Amino acid sequence: MRAGALAPLALLVVVAATGCTPTLYGRLRSRDPYESGKLETYRSGTIVVGTGDVDVVGQDGKKPPLLQGAWFEIVGEDEIRFHVALSHKWKEVASIRSFQVKLTTDQGHALAPSDFWVHRATVQSHDITIGSLKPGPLTNSQPIVREETMRRDLHGETTVIIFRHRGIVSREVRSYTLSLDSSQRRMRFTWDLVPKSQLGDDE
16 A cells, blocks of 8 residues: 555544644544555555635645644554655644654553654645725725735645554454644544454445
C-alpha cells in the first residue's frame, strides 16, 4: 500500500475545550491485524477529524476543512508506523515538531516516538475579498464601496512517526491511541482492533 494514501474509512469526531486548548477526538474500529495473514502487509483504517476556520475561504466561498488525519502500518511485532497529516493556517500548528507525541495501548504501553520524518509539506494560498460601505460625503450621495483583498495561507504536513518496542504489536493489544499535544491544540486518534466479522461493510 502506498505511503500517504488515504484509507476509505473515516470516523466520529468530537471537538472539546480543555481550558483554552481545543481537543480533537477521532475513534475508529479497525480490522484485527492478525486476521490479515501477514502482519507486514497490514494497514489500519484512516481517522480524519476536521474543523473550519473563519480566516480561510475557498474560491467557492466555502470554508475548506482543516483536516487532520492518521493511519498506521505494521512493520513487525516490534515496530509500528503512524502516518499523520496535519493542516492549519499557522505553519507551526501544522508541524509535528510543535507537538509532544505519545502512543498508548490498552495493555499499559506509553511510548515516545523512536524516530520520525516529514514526508511532505505544502502551502495553499486563498485570497479573500472583504467589502465595506462608507456613507457618502453628502446627505443624498451614494455610499462609497471599499474592497480589500487579503491572502491567507493554508499549511499542510504529512509525517511518518515510528514507534519501536518489543511486543508493541501482539494479540493482546486491542487498542492504540496516538496523542498529539501542543499549546494550541490537542489531538487523540484511537483505533480499536476487532474481528473483521464485527465490521460488516465498514471496511
